[in-house]
């Protein structure tokens with residue numbers, strides 16, 4: 001893969017646009033690929049369920065891997081090159097060198113998923129070195145992940161331009177995720193409380209409420225109405241530092257992690273620079 005990409009670069013081919021994924025592709029992933037295609041980049045996708053970013057009691061073993069369907073979707077979307085290594089290939093050297101971030105990675109999802117972001121940053125650094133993309137596209141669905149990759153790229157001087165694309169949602173508002181397929185029909189209905197909580201927070205913001213504590217109360221009460229939902233965290237933070245804020249405004253990230261039955265769902269809303277809440 002590294003040689004292939006080096007040859008592409010040496011030939012003077014189009015700039016490489018890269019979308020790393022864990023597969024089980026849905027419209028959210030496809031929107032990232034389309035972003036690459038629309039920019040006239042050479043579209044490269046990776047599918048790798050990265051064992052390093054799963055905790056011992058998490059869903060690594062049962063994570064869905066519909067590879068043939070994924071390959072077809074990649075072909076249909078115009079992907080030029082699909083990289084799908086095995087864990088043995090990726091970690092042939094044994095995982096003994098890691099990329100670790102010691103501040104933002106401990107917050108939000110990092111608190112309940114110890115080692116998760118170390119796994120993510122390590123594999124993304126490896127993928128960047130293998131693919132050597134000019135541009136890489138990530139989804140704001142995983143806002144903390146996107147921010148940590150920005151921090152890694154800046155800290156380690158990795159020569160790649162990052163793009164963070166909007167969240168793609170189902171018609172009723174549920175953020176698309178490969179894990180949504182774990183939800184039973186009843187859980188799927190209840191999962192809407194996450195989007196409802198963020199929508200109510202957006203309404204409060206539009207009505208002029210600027211206290212983060214009021215937003216958190218409102219979101220907690222909305223999630224509390226759902227008997228199958230249990231809160232992992234509800235946070236209102238500065239997107240750059242991921243530190244809690246008291247007063248909300250442009251650059252504020254509203255972030256939730258909620259368990260519905262056995263499935264952990266995350267979602268967020270960002271107040272854009274122009275002051276509009278982006279869900």
Ligand code: AMP
Nearest residue numbers: 021022023028138139141142167168176
């Ligand atoms: P994953 O396969 O879950 O590792 O996700 C691969 C990439 O797709 C990451 O950059 C995610 O943030 C992005 N992604 C996942 N779900 C969505 C979504 N609903 N909308 C936009 N991007 C998404």
